[in-house]
Amino acid sequence: MTNKIRWGILGPGKISRSFAIGLLEAEGAEIVAVGSRDRRRAAAFAGEFGVRNAYGSYEEMLADPAVDAVYIGTPHAFHHDQTLLCLRAGKHVLCEKALALNADQAARMIAAARETGLVLMEAMWTRFLPAMVRVRELVATGAIGEVRSVTADFGFRAKFDPASRLFDPALGGGALLDIGIYPLNLAFMICGEPVAIQTQANLGATGVDEESVTLLRHEDGRLSALSCSFRADTPREAHIQGTEGRITICCPWWKATRIIVQPREGKPDTMDLPARGGGYSHEAAAFMDLIRSGVPESDVMPLDESLAIMRTMDEIRARWGMKYPGE
Amino acid sequence: MTNKIRWGILGPGKISRSFAIGLLEAEGAEIVAVGSRDRRRAAAFAGEFGVRNAYGSYEEMLADPAVDAVYIGTPHAFHHDQTLLCLRAGKHVLCEKALALNADQAARMIAAARETGLVLMEAMWTRFLPAMVRVRELVATGAIGEVRSVTADFGFRAKFDPASRLFDPALGGGALLDIGIYPLNLAFMICGEPVAIQTQANLGATGVDEESVTLLRHEDGRLSALSCSFRADTPREAHIQGTEGRITICCPWWKATRIIVQPREGKPDTMDLPARGGGYSHEAAAFMDLIRSGVPESDVMPLDESLAIMRTMDEIRARWGMKYPGE
Numbered sequence: 174m175t176n177k178i179r180w181g182i183l184g185p186g187k188i189s190r191s192f193a194i195g196l197l198e199a200e201g202a203e204i205v206a207v208g209s210r211d212r213r214r215a216a217a218f219a220g221e222f223g224v225r226n227a228y229g230s231y232e233e234m235l236a237d238p239a240v241d242a243v244y245i246g247t248p249h250a251f252h253h254d255q256t257l258l259c260l261r262a263g264k265h266v267l268c269e270k271a272l273a274l275n276a277d278q279a280a281r282m283i284a285a286a287r288e289t290g291l292v293l294m295e296a297m298w299t300r301f302l303p304a305m306v307r308v309r310e311l312v313a314t315g316a317i318g319e320v321r322s323v324t325a326d327f328g329f330r331a332k333f334d335p336a337s338r339l340f341d342p343a344l345g346g347g348a349l350l351d352i353g354i355y356p357l358n359l360a361f362m363i364c365g366e367p368v369a370i371q372t373q374a375n376l377g378a379t380g381v382d383e384e385s386v387t388l389l390r391h392e393d394g395r396l397s398a399l400s401c402s403f404r405a406d407t408p409r410e411a412h413i414q415g416t417e418g419r420i421t422i423c424c425p426w427w428k429a430t431r432i433i434v435q436p437r438e439g440k441p442d443t444m445d446l447p448a449r450g451g452g453y454s455h456e457a458a459a460f461m462d463l464i465r466s467g468v469p470e471s472d473v474m475p476l477d478e479s480l481a482i483m484r485t486m487d488e489i490r491a492r493w494g495m496k497y498p499g500e
Numbered sequence: 501m502t503n504k505i506r507w508g509i510l511g512p513g514k515i516s517r518s519f520a521i522g523l524l525e526a527e528g529a530e531i532v533a534v535g536s537r538d539r540r541r542a543a544a545f546a547g548e549f550g551v552r553n554a555y556g557s558y559e560e561m562l563a564d565p566a567v568d569a570v571y572i573g574t575p576h577a578f579h580h581d582q583t584l585l586c587l588r589a590g591k592h593v594l595c596e597k598a599l600a601l602n603a604d605q606a607a608r609m610i611a612a613a614r615e616t617g618l619v620l621m622e623a624m625w626t627r628f629l630p631a632m633v634r635v636r637e638l639v640a641t642g643a644i645g646e647v648r649s650v651t652a653d654f655g656f657r658a659k660f661d662p663a664s665r666l667f668d669p670a671l672g673g674g675a676l677l678d679i680g681i682y683p684l685n686l687a688f689m690i691c692g693e694p695v696a697i698q699t700q701a702n703l704g705a706t707g708v709d710e711e712s713v714t715l716l717r718h719e720d721g722r723l724s725a726l727s728c729s730f731r732a733d734t735p736r737e738a739h740i741q742g743t744e745g746r747i748t749i750c751c752p753w754w755k756a757t758r759i760i761v762q763p764r765e766g767k768p769d770t771m772d773l774p775a776r777g778g779g780y781s782h783e784a785a786a787f788m789d790l791i792r793s794g795v796p797e798s799d800v801m802p803l804d805e806s807l808a809i810m811r812t813m814d815e816i817r818a819r820w821g822m823k824y825p826g827e
Contacts, residue, residue: 321711321732324725326651330743330764371698375721384648386725388715394702398651398713398725405648405741406764408748414732416657421735437657437733 178461181206181240181264183231183255185218188269189246192296193222195453196244201461208234231255235262242464244296245269248338249345250497253278256293260285265292267460270358271350274497276483283476292463294456294471295479297358301455304429304446305362308413308420312363316434318417320395323363325356325411327427328384328402333377339403340379343498347381349374349486353401355427356411357387357482360399363413364391366481374493375404387489428452505788508533508567508591510558510582512545515596516573519623520549522780523571528788535561558582562589569791571623572596575665576672577824580605583620587612592619594787597685598677601824603810610803619790621783621798622806624685628782631756631773632689635740635747639690643761645744647722650690652683652738654754655711655729660704666730667706670825674708676701676813680728682754684714684809686738687726691718693808701820702731714816755779 178201182189185207196202204224209215212229219227228234235243235258242265245255249271256273259266266286272295273279286293299305312320329352331339338344339351349357360367367389374385384402391397400407411426412419418436422429430448435441448455456474463471470476490496505528509516512534523529531551536542539556546554555561562570562585569592572582576598583600586593593613599622600606613620626632639647656679658666665671666678676684687694694716701712711729718724727734738753739746745763749756757775762768775782783801790798797803817823 318732321729322713322727322734324651324653324727324734328741369700371700371715373696373698373715373717373723375723384723386649386715386723388698388700388713388725390700396700396702396711396713396727398715398727400649400651400723400725402648402741405645405743406746406762407649407651407741408737408739408746410735412735414655414729414734416732419733419735435733 176465177201177203178464179203179205179239179241181208181234181237181243182218183208183234183243183245183259184247185209185214186246189218189244191451192244192246192453195450196457198450199454199457199461202457205239206234206237231258235259235264240264242267249274249350250343253282256282257285260289260291260293263291265464267294267296269296271345271354271483271486272479273483274345275500276480276487279480279483283480286469286476290469292460292469293476294460294463295474296456297474298453298456299355299358299427299429300362300474301459302429302448302452303455304422304432304448307444307446308422308432309362311420311434312413317413317415317419320363320413320415322395322414323360323397323411325359325426326400326407327352327355327409328400328405328407330406331403335379340377340381342380345497346379347495348401348403349382349385349489353385353399354482354486356399356401357485359411360389360397361478361482364395364397367391367485370485370488370492372489372492376493376495380495382493382495503792504528504530505791506530506532506566506568508535508561508564508570509545510535510561510570510572510586511574512536512541513573516545516571518778519571519573519780522777523784524549525777526781526784526788529784532566533561533564558585562586562591567591569594569787576601576677577670580609583609584612587616587618587620590618592791594621594623596623598672598681598810598813599806600810601672602827603807603814606807606810610807613796613803617796619787619796620803621787621790622801623783624801625780625783626682626685626754626756627689627801628786629756629775629779630782631749631759631775634771634773635749635759636689638747638761639740644740644742644746647690647740647742649722649741650687650724650738652686652753653727653734654679654682654736655727655732655734657733658730662706667704667708669707672824673706674822675728675730676709676712676816680712680726681809681813683726683728683738684812687716687724688805688809690740691722691724694718694812697812697815697819699816699819703820703822707822709820709822
């Protein structure tokens with residue numbers, strides 16, 4: 174029998190609700206605690222998910238010896254401090270993407286995790302989906318020949334609200350860290366770290382990026398064209414082009430359940446690869462496997478790669494002249 | 501009754517065959533002559549299309565007083581000299597895209613046409629398709645709100661052959677001038693001339709661009725992400741994203757017969773807009789209307805815009821460090 178991993182949920186917001194549903198569909202997970210700065214919100218979440226302990230501060234939750242692992246579901250701006258708090262309390266950490274506001278923060282978080290030997294992982298759930306596992310297998314086995322380019326977009330029209338997490342610089346707002354990170358992560362997964370970056374963005378009234386297009390050049394000349402937007406709905410598809418065919422990851426590609434492999438000659442092959450728990454079960458299961466096997470770092474979403482992605486986002490923002498408060 | 505325009509075909513190659521089929525489906529066209537450096541090829545073309553006069557040189561064809569207008573269907577590298585020859589002979593010119601190798605050549609061609617008062621037009625047939633007329637109407641009437649971005653690709657795997665027009669620098673080879681010009685032209689049609697250009701390419705063994713991605717910034721911050729490739733098949737779709745919806749121009753978008761309008765809320769509207777003559781009749785009809793009405797320049801594919809597109813392609817190639825022989 175799989176030994177149970179006992180979870181604390183840090184920040185009972187919308188993404189934590191989605192994650193909790195997925196987590197409870199994964200084998201061997203129990204949510205034993207939830208912590209919020211607002212005790213009533215913690216209590217509401219606890220009621221909804223049948224959680225034993227609802228805490229009115231993160232520190233109280235982290236002092237609970239029943240908690241093995243913490244899921245951090247707060248805005249990006251808080252990930253650094255909260256991850257350090259969790260690690261100091263001896264808890265494994267699955268931290269929502271983006272891992273941090275910038276690479277400096279991410280590097281400190283990773284160093285702290287490595288000192289403790291605890292598991293730290295960026296909650297880039299898309300990478301763990303069965304459809305994405307299949308995409309990696311197809312690419313690795315040469316199903317589309319040599320990869321030449323990746324194109325991916327994630328854009329939706331968000332109602333402008335300066336107080337919303339999406340638009341507030343103090344909360345790490347902006348389209349890149351929130352949704353542009355998905356296309357960027359895909360480009361890393363397929364083509365690795367870029368060797369050249371070109372990018373254009375439009376910053377909005379609050380100073381954060383509301384839309385952008387980024388062009389990456391990778392090793393071997395592979396190219397990525399990536400876009401994200403809070404101002405317009407985009408097709409929300411991803412495409413990997415190779416010399417012998419291409420793969421389309423169907424809309425909405427970041428929660429992929431269908432891919433189409435189109436060989437250069439011949440008919441397309443449509444593959445349906447359902448995900449469990451709204452897509453969140455797979456990352457949760459992989460994270461718990463790391464804890465159980467005593468392996469502190471994922472090789473599906475490695476910390477060094479999460480760090481490199483943060484570095485690339487820093488560089489992209491630098492080209493735009495966009496800084497977060499305190500940077 | 502529409503008065504007949506009598507055509508000469510300069511260069512009886514593959515694109516001229518496609519054009520001739522489309523031309524003969526347009527009202528009031530007659531092909532009266534064909535000219536080639538190779539008299540046998542001219543004769544073969546004449547036989548195929550029932551053309552009275554097959555000439556073994558362009559000069560002979562241009563001396564034929566029965567020819568009102570010339571279609572130039574040769575590689576880009578020859579467009580400049582041949583257009584000047586035609587204009588000096590008093591013939592209207594429909595010149596295959598790209599209009600020239602570079603903006604200098606295009607400017608001279610345009611100046612020569614304006615001196616004579618003859619019609620000169622770049623044969624950017626895509627703009628004249630009923631589907632593209634509808635796209636312009638939809639955008640102009642605000643069907644998708646304010647346009648924020650254009651994405652378009654045109655890529656196919658071409659067999660590498662250094663002697664082929666596609667790969668030979670002496671013939672103006674490379675993906676940008678041959679197929680990348682379609683996405684670029686669409687970006688111009690929707691967003692106008694760029695104010696900033698970022699681009700990455702891979703040049704091949706013959707020194708021409710075999711694949712590239714280009715990012716344009718336009719007035720009002722609108723963005724375009726455009727790609728072309730001889731190395732990999734791409735989705736060959738175009739998308740126009742607006743604040744209130746988006747338009748997909750379905751594959752193969754440059755010979756569009758279907759568009760899908762997806763409003764921000766509500767169901768998508770699929771519109772089938774068939775083209776005549778393989779798509780070539782519409783530009784031919786528009787060109788002949790110019791001649792008949794004594795208007796020397798198209799307002800659908802204006803010469804100043806063709807020139808601006810050449811300038812942009814010059815700049816893109818300059819970023820890559822790519823020059824054609826003689827530049």
